[in-house]
Amino acid sequence: MFRGSGKAESALIVDIVTIFPQMVEPALAEGVIGRARAKGVVDVRARDLRAYTSDKHRVVDDVAFGGGPGMVMKPEPLFRAIEEISVERGAPTAVILTTPQGRPFSHAEAVRFSRMERLIIICGRYEGIDERVAEALVTDEISIGDYVLTGGELPALVVVDAVVRLVPGVVGDDASVAADSFADGLLDYPHYTRPAEFKGMKVPDILLSGHHAEIARWRREQQLRRTEERRPDLLRRHELNKESTS
Ligand code: ADE
Numbered sequence: 001m002f003r004g005s006g007k008a009e010s011a012l013i014v015d016i017v018t019i020f021p022q023m024v025e026p027a028l029a030e031g032v033i034g035r036a037r038a039k040g041v042v043d044v045r046a047r048d049l050r051a052y053t054s055d056k057h058r059v060v061d062d063v064a065f066g067g068g069p070g071m072v073m074k075p076e077p078l079f080r081a082i083e084e085i086s087v088e089r090g091a092p093t094a095v096i097l098t099t100p101q102g103r104p105f106s107h108a109e110a111v112r113f114s115r116m117e118r119l120i121i122i123c124g125r126y127e128g129i130d131e132r133v134a135e136a137l138v139t140d141e142i143s144i145g146d147y148v149l150t151g152g153e154l155p156a157l158v159v160v161d162a163v164v165r166l167v168p169g170v171v172g173d174d175a176s177v178a179a180d181s182f183a184d185g186l187l188d189y190p191h192y193t194r195p196a197e198f199k200g201m202k203v204p205d206i207l208l209s210g211h212h213a214e215i216a217r218w219r220r221e222q223q224l225r226r227t228e229e230r231r232p233d234l235l236r237r238h239e240l241n242k243e244s245t246s
Contacts, residue, residue, distance in 0.1 A: 010043040011167050012114065015085045015092075016156050017078070018123040019060055021046035023153045033161060036170040044160060052081040061126050070127030078122060078133045085120055092120045094139045096159065098152030099124045102141035105159060107182035109142065113159070114166035121159060123152035185238040187226045189219040 016024050024046040028037065036042045050058040054076070061071035086092060093116035103109075113119060122129070122138065134141065144155040164170055171177050181188040192203040206218045227235045 010040055011169065012042045012116070012164065013089055013118045014042065014044040014121065014160055014164075015047050015089065015119070016045065016121045016123065016153075016160065017047045017049055017081050017085070018153055018156070019049045019125055020123075020151070020153055021048045024123075024157060027157050028160070032170060033164050036164055036167070039169075041169045042164050042167055044164065047081060047085065049077050049081060052077040052084065054080075064127065068127075072127055073125060073129040073133075075130040075132050078129065079137065082120060082122075082137050089118055092118045094119050095137050096121045096140045096142055096156075097124060097129065097134060097138045098122070098144070098155035098159065099128070099141050100143050100146075100148050101128075102143035105142050105144045105155075105162070107162075107180075109140075110159075110162040110166055113163045119163070121152075121156045123156045125151045182234075185234060185241060186223045187231060187234070189222040189226070 018024055028034065028044050028046065033042075033044065037044055049060050053060060060074055060077050062074050064070065064072045082092075082095060094113065096113075096119060098121065122133070142155070142159060144158050149155065166177060168174070177183070179188070192207060196203045196208060204218070206214060209215070224235070227238070
């Protein structure tokens with residue numbers, strides 16, 4: 001089913017299939033993602049699902065077999081969208097569906113997707129999508145958290161943002177990506193900038209000392225303390241990882 005060209009020019013191609021392209025496009029035009037697109041490092045596009053319908057009213061949903069409230073996204077426009085995008089762009093490396101039923105999105109998932117060439121993200125809407133789409137086309141069902149949003153557009157943007165910033169050349173300073181919260185399984189340390197004193201609140205002396213080794217040690221302690229206080233689950237995992245790699 002998947003046909004098309006070989007390797008793309010951009011490091012990463014992402015197509016976001018949505019019934020609300022106007023909700024997605026402005027977010028893609030700003031900031032780091034907007035600059036990466038303008039430079040051609042990544043090629044991220046919103047695709048209007050209704051463009052892949054073949055009826056006069058461009059219907060994308062229908063009632064659920066078996067009854068029950070809410071509408072279900074029809075299979076035909078989604079199959080056609082994936083097929084046509086695959087022909088145009090080349091076969092996708094992953095087809096992601098944003099849904100509260102998915103496995104939790106994480107830094108590790110973001111790293112995995114950032115190493116791929118072509119992603120298609122389907123934004124779920126209504127009560128869900130016809131299960132045949134999930135079975136036949138979707139490779140990864142992803143949830144961004146244990147809460148229900150009105151649709152998968154914001155989760156798709158969350159995934160794109162987290163993934164694109166990891167693509168080499170997108171964030172100028174690779175060290176800043178490597179030092180992220182979660183990159184080594186811990187939360188980030190506190191940051192300060194000038195002035196050294198503001199409304200009676202002082203920047204910790206150690207950061208003004210110029211002792212790089214001590215600053216590094218202080219930051220590590222802060223990371224461990226914060227993670228212990230706020231995310232003990234992460235700290236346990238971090239310690240288990242350390243044990244298994246030492
Ligand atoms: N669609 C609605 N809620 C969602 C969530 N929490 N994650 C991903 N997709 C969703």
